[in-house]
Amino acid sequence: MKRLFFLLAASAFSLSAADFSLLKNGSPQAVIVAPESVSKTVDIFNAEFQKSSGTELKKTAETPTDGNVIEIKVIPSKYFDRSRFSITFPSQNRMRIEGTETSVRFALNYILEQMGVRYPFPGPFGGHYPKITDFSLPRKAVARDAGFRLFRNMYAENEDWERALNNIPQDSYELVNHGIAELFPIQEFGQEKWKDSVWGVIDGQRKKPIAPDFVWEPCYTSKVTEDEAVRRIYEILEKNPERHTIALTHNDGFNQFCTCENCAKLDSKESEVAGKLKKYPQRLRKNNSESYFTWVNNVVKRVLEKYPDTYFGVSAYTETLLPPGFKLNDHVMVNVCTESYAHTDPSVRGFWEDLIREWSQKAAMTGCWEYGYGLTAFTLPRVNFKETDRFIKFLAENKGAVCFTEGFPSFGDGPKRYLYLRYFYHPQLDVRAELDDWYRACVGKEAAPYLKQYYDFWDDFWRNKATKTAWFNESKFSTYTAMVPDGGYLFALEKGDMAKLRALMEKVVVNADRSGDENQKKRAAALMKEFEFYEASAYMNAAEWIGINGLTDKKSALEVANAIPKILEYAQKRPVIAREILNIFPKEAWGGTYPYMRKNYEEKFTKTVFPEVLSELSAWFDDPEVKKVYESKTAAANVPESWRKTMKFLLDLNAGTIPNLVPDPSFEAGRGKWIAMGNVSPKYAKSGKQSFEFIMPRSEKGEMVLRVPMKAHKKYFLSAKVYLDAEYPPDRAFAQGCIHGINKHNVGSNYYIPVRTKLVPGKWNSISTTAAVGDADGKGDIYIFILGMEKGEKVYVDDVVFVEFDDGEKPAESVSRQPEAAFSGWVISDMEMRKESARYVKVETDKVTLAAKEKPFTYFSPKPVLVKNGDKVKISFKVSGKGSAGFGFLAYEGTGWKQVDGNVIQPLTLKNEPETVSVVLPVNGEGIGSVRPVFNLGKESEMTISSYQLTLEK
Template sequence: MVRKHLLRLGLSLASGLGVLWSCQQNADAMIVVQNGQPRATIVVAQDASEQVRRAAQTLQEYILKSSGAKLPIAATAVGNAITVGQNAAVDTSEIDSDGFILQGLNDHQYAIAGGSDWGTEFGVYDFLERYLGVRWLMPTDLGTDIPKHQTIDIPDTKIVQQPTYLSRQFSPINLTVNSPSGKWGRFNRARGRVEFHHNLLNLFPPSRFAKTHPEFYPVQQDGKRYIPKDDVDPHWQPNLTAPGIVDVAVERIEKYFEEHPNATSYSLGMNDSNNWDQSAVSRAKRNGKTNFLGYEDVSDEYFTWANAVVEKVLVKYPDKYFGVLAYNGIAEPPTKVDVNSHIVPFITYDRMRWEDPVLREQGRLLTQRWEKVSPVLGWYDYAYGISYQLPRVFFHRAQKYLSWGADHQVEYSYAELYPNWGSGPKPWVFSKLYWNPNQDVDALLDDWCAHFAGEKAGPKLKNFYSTWEKFWTVDLYHSKWNTDKGQYLPFNADPSYLMDVPQSYITQSDADFAAALQLADTPERKARVAKLKEMWDFYKASIITYQGEELASKSDPQSEKDALTLLDKAADVMVQASKRKTLLAAFAKDPLYSGSADYITRYPATNGGNWGPSLLWRVLPWVEKSASVKASMEKLAASTDPAVSEPAQLILHTVNGKSVLVSKNPSFEEGTAGWTTWDKSDESTTYHKGIWKATPDQAHSGKQSFMIKGLGRGAAIQDIAYEPGTYYAQVYCYVPEGSKPGTASVVLSVAGNSKMILPSTLITLKPGTWSNSVVPFTLTEDKTGKATAVRMLMLLDGFGPDGELYVDDAGIYKIDNK
């Protein structure tokens, strides 16, 4: 992979953003289409590759869509001609393989020629963007904007383009797959050019080496050697000091290149584990330190091995490159060796967090340390959108760090983008900045928004994304959700950032979308805005529903007034919860949003299938004892909206005696019969042991409750048989006055089928008062037959040695909702 450094920043010879997206027509322009009629031929050499031929067909296709004129494709032409592919009159020897030249050769000949077939293909896409105004804004035909032209003429201006970042890869977008996202990535030049992902398990598969070379596998802290259970087991790293392991790696890599002659790189990426060899020989190769992530630093050992392998492979294959992950145990640069110039370390981090000046300085210093020992670098970013339930956008921060990286030997870029296309311009802007990070981000946003929605509607969309960019780059740093720990933010594990969204952002976003939808200037653009608004409606429903759930988890109404206040808020929350479910179901079949729907529903923390009715259930005790609260519940039950009426009717069924206790001994009058306990101190000395006993010292009802004292972490547990139906779990907890409580939660799960997700909730503990929590849930038919029981845990955490909590009236009830 030869790096041609001419025009390092990917600028055209007629430099400037204006040239990149528009070009002044002139009297000498060559006419391609005139009044809807073809006036030129697309010329492709007879021996051109299939890739170049497809590029020429794409040029033909989009000129036809724009003007109605179908230009013929031929090997030769008389008259005006656009040549696609290598041209003797165009010197591409000094440009990168992804780069290209657009050049008028005379008044009737125009050339599109790349540094390789990829460059030629990308040159065609640039031509269509530049001279026809085509934009591939999002995947699918709906996301493609093709302005109409009766006449198309092109100037003889010479344009030279090549990428700042040689590799510009987004996961999960695969340019070789004929899918909407694959096509979008190809049109926007998002091409990866070096392999670097976890791969050592494939280099040393246990099926091949476990018996003949067990020494290739790591000795663990206990002195036992770890032999992977199969070829896909990632929980190990090879013993890089084992005799012969360098030569075996060289032999296998050389064989790979023999079998894949077009491959330009091979991954030496570590496995996704920190299980490194702990033998004395291996440890002697390390510096004995812990890196900034808290892992044992094995960079010296690793790069000593990698250098030895690469130096031998380069003898036979001198133009190959080798990507590695600067991750976990090799997150910091080696101190005893430099890195071979054909090795590309990819430094992993979520660089949106560089908005924090402390983290930015740390990240820059780390890159600069790598810069001193490695001639070329890659950046691996966690730019996720897919599971976030807000548009996670940070356009200006991305431009700043990509521009900085380009000045510090970072030539390869990869992002776990996993886009939620509700983030609008984000993937497109990233693709443009990977090509040239020194662009005006606001001009890029103006361009995307204007093409997406029209000149009048565009500013409204831009304002919408500006609101959410402020959230992620300003507001986030005042959030309890944010952390400065680790390499990336907890995108799948915790959606509590939704609690930080103010009502003003929702109101402004609603207004921006209403205006954009009204002002969009064509039916196609109105349809685009409407599609984008579907995801905003989902975001909005998620905000309102999650905030309602959090309010419910922290609410324990102590008066009739408190209960009525919660009921007033409950109706809107339940409507939004219903809307959220409906949208997710529709998204599952949507070519644009199906990936997001799958990801969001896959993880328990983001699924939200049980979000919505909790506020109603928090007032259950007051429905039982207050006529006013019951009357308000009856009004909700009479609602014409099933999202409101059905949960309210369930509660009334419960109050009216249509629920039955299906668990045992809820009030502990029989001691602890039916209950088991789990104490974390039995597994770890970090936690102190608890005292568990039934006692008459406190009782919510009856004569006894269950006292738990001095528990570091643990739970009272009861299982019931799995049977489809509608249920609720109810628990009362009491913490004595003067006691410092930890946290208490009701956690429900399905034994036998972990894919069936049930809700959990925190209990608001108020010393001196009995706190109540009610958790409704539904058990559907388990078609797998694996579900055996429903488990209820009263989970306690963080109580001190003197911490004391009483549990009473803890049961599961099945509701007859007929």
């Protein structure tokens, strides 16, 4: 007995000799000796250590003579090596951490990871802390460094979470974003004295740089441009000794590169790489890499002479997508903008991989600006583990030094964002093992297998099913796939998918509740809540009943008709769930650090909208069986009155009981009174024997117009079918309908922005719009606009419907009035453009500068100004600029978002010299409860507005 005890004790001793103990029976076994510079980092570690162990490791400045000591040594390093750390065991009771002020945190993270601490999500219930009483580290030396060593970061992400996963939150403008604006501020370089030396030559003339400052390009072959860049970078580095990176990425205008003799000479060379990439259908824009990268190399060489530990970011993007014929300085990193999900298509992957390979021959460092959007852009959880894994490993193996992801933080994408952050530090990670580990930490061992099955389904869905939809195939060759909530990817869902997924998620919740800890239960509930959002999105769009190519057969039409109660139920449910998500989820962990993201989500999803799929179904009302099911299901539906009216309207429209105000809507008797280039043609017909073959009178935008009767203060509905040849390149052509009343002064009686519909080649596309026409004087025009096509190209138009439309929306009482202040809260109406507001809008204290490029846009205040019929709105401001614009207000029912008759928009002619505008505009419309002030800016126009005032006059 005695002998046995001795043996046990000996083996226990030999174990402890091999391992370095930090915790035993719940008591701390080591102290930490750390310099002051990392004292806070040690505190963060201790707070996390305590959540698992219930205790802390004492922090001292003096090294004690006995007991285990964790000694932290902060060592200087080159900037590039700042993520490197090592852990060694120099003597029996000594553990030594060596690292920089940055990487000491990563070494301590390493210890927490060995304890089993994980961070599946950011925020108050994001971490996983197993309860432990004993913990030791094997006495094995560890040396680590980041995979992407120069810069790794995720757009809008919680910074604590980024640090917990070994990343370094950093402003993208310090390396990977557009940098010319910082180096060449236009307040300075807009001055005449720089005209002949810095301003670029556009259309044969030196072009003055005007606001906003990220649009123009200086002349890159000018010695002065080089000198000024060097001078300014010296200044920045002198003032900010902690800064080691400079963004040299060119500006973001359209065809703004200088064409002076020297620039043109360099850029006239045919790019060798362009030839190699011709086999891919990507559209390569004009190539200015020779002049631009010559400048980059010259500037970098001179800066390095004085500041040798500096790195420079440039982007393979638009005019500089292709590498030049020479090598870049070793301190230049080239960032490629691409979305790994689209690489699921071998041809897309081929293009980007070939491009990155070409770049890695010319640059010492590469990187990526990746697009990992989830909620707000996609209403199903978008995970693509396999492709992301392949892409990040590929980049790391091809000189990757930077990884950056743009996206919207949310819970529903599960492990996606966690994985990105893990990859940034450790690109060679084993994705399957990482995922298994994440599932267990996130919801507990018992629930994990079900959560794994759930995300495996989505990984397969996006990889093997969504890639067969028109949505994917139309946009896969763009910089990123089309970001559309409720988009065509939904139709890749199959019957029963959502029920199967719900069963899995219910098992996740039950098992987490039964055997998980408090955080695991909360996370399971949060994941379930977002699943319900996706579930509602699928059902309200009839995704399971509509085939991958749309509503193309009678069987699906009947199924959709039978599913009407479910469609209506979920269309009403989703905004409720969306609001619950806003209330339940911690702000710091969901919706991102940029408040506008959360707002964007709120605007998109918390309002109730009529399910559009029912309008699509109306195309099948010719079939008596479909019609009968529709009639019985809609009659029984429990829905708002306005929906009921819309549902009945669709039926009446089809039955022909609402008179179509377009004579000969399918062009059987000829072209009628349409003003448009082209004529009737038998080549295609949606109904009857022919359609109208429309010829683009000019590039970009062409229109067909018809004068029709319109009554004052009525609402109208316009729809048409548009066919594009199957061979036409996808993702280029769009169409929109527009209804424009004309008042007794012979000017427009209404203003609104109709939606654009992308034209899918090889099929009849439906376009539609509704509008209230204000005080139209018995007449107006209907327009069918075709956008994005070239002069002389053709599309086919058929089955034009224009009818009066009553959706039963009642006007609200107008309420008391209030004045409105200047530009706080104003936004761009186009959601896609709003994401990149900084490109188009620059707000200063009392003024705003707007710049439209390829696309016109509307800038408005979401805050309603309360008015009533008969009020007068006085608007005054100062304005300067160039191009075309308009201003005024949009009219709404109550204080909501339902537009009503009474919009007033005045045209503005923009001039260089500031002008004062002051007008009184009438509030004219029974239904108006509020107005929202607005500015419209035409394509390639710019304006600066100051001293804006809006007041009410009696």
